Amino acid sequence: MPRKLRDSVIIITGASSGIGRAAARAFAQEGATLVLAARRAPLLDEAEDECARLGGRAIAVPTDVTQPDAVEALARRAIETYGRIDVWVNNAAVTLFGRLEETPLEDYERVIRTNLFGYVYGARSVIPYFREQGAGVLINVASAVAAVGQPHTSAYVLTKWAIRGLSECLRMELRDAPGIRVCTVLPASIDTPLFQHAANYSGRAVQPMPPVYPPEMVADVIIDLAQHPRREAFAGLSGRIAALGHGVAPALVEPMMARQVERKHFQPLPAAPTRGNLFEPMGEGADARGGWQQLNQRQRSGPSTTWTALALLSIPLGIYAWRRARLGSR
Known part of the structure; x- marks a missing residue:
């Protein structure tokens, strides 16, 4: 980056809770100037005050990222107020649980419009300003499921794969503007209110699949990434492990992932159908964390999930090595 974080203007979507709220706090502690966007205006106001207490400065701009005009207005507000945008963090996201054929199509489409088109609108809004400035960092928060799929969340998964592809395409399109960098973050299961906010047609209560990492x-x-941009960065060892295994032996990892989702992504409790926060924001889940790490610790028994994943990964890696050795001997 041409500027230090203290001198930088940062836009974060989905800043009212979860990863966005944690990122706002982290940037504020560095003294950055923040433009905070989300649908929940009261929580944005709280985040604005919190950033000021932590040493930064911020303005709250209530924004629905499914509306392209609103996202363009968000970018204009930053330019009119501060004269530039140095970093744009595309982060707003929703999720939906249920088999493909059992989820309402309108809900499925809403996930795509929020998670994918919200990022498209963000990129389209900020890149022209980056080009005028000759510099800027676009950070797209995807997910580890952009590297390996899972059942019951196909709407969410396909948007995260698409976000990873969008980032790659933009890096190619921006080769004529070397001062503009596009980065992708691939978080594993994170302790955020995303799961309290989830639309759910599975009939079972949901939870993040362990191990669960803090949003910080x-x-x-x-x-x-804002200070040292690079193509991609994982957050959480389990996501990196799953991606590595899928890259080496997808036919073996896919059924393993399916079994893990069935066993670990749901609680042993029934749940009534809900649209969650797809169309209207919810009052609950108003912090960076969702309280899932404590639940995960109470439920955990036996060896660490990460070490279990490493042991499972050794199976496809061993088969891959054996096959390579046989081919070499031939």
Whole structure:
């Protein structure tokens, strides 16, 4: 980056809770200037005050990222107020649980419009300003499921794969503007209110799949990318492990992932159908964390999930090595 974080203007979407709220705090502690966007105006006001207490400055701009005009207005507000945009963090996201054929199509489309088109609108709004400035960092928060799929969340997964592809395409399109960098963050299961906010047609209560990492870990990765941009960065060892295994032996990892989702992504409790926060924001889940790490610790028994994943990964890696050795001997 041409500027230090203290001198930088940062836009964060989905800043009212979860990863966005944690990132806002981290940037504020560095003295950055923040433009905070989300649908929940009261929580944005709280985040604005919190950033000021932490040493930064911020303005709250209530924004629905499914509306392209609103996202363009968000970018204009930053330019009119501060004269530039140095970092744009595309982060707003929703999720939906249920088998493909059992989820309402309108809900499915809403996930795509929020998670994917919200990022498209953000990129389209900020890149012209980056070009005028000759510099800027676009950070797209995707997910580890952009590297390996999972059942019951196909709407969410396909948007995260698409976000990873969007970032790659933009890096190619911006080769004529070397001062503009596009980065992708791939978080594993994170302790955020995303799961309290989830639309759910599975009939079962949901939870993040362990191991569950704190949102501050992702915020640290985002801070690092703002200062030292690079193509991609994982947040959480389990996501990196799953991606590595899928890259080596997808036919073996896919059924393993399906079994893990069935066993670990749901609680042993029934749940009534809900649209969650797809169309209207919810009052609950108003902080960076969702309280899932404590639940995960109470439920955990036996060896660490990360070490279990490493042991499972050794199977496809061993088969891959054996096949390579056989080919070499031939």
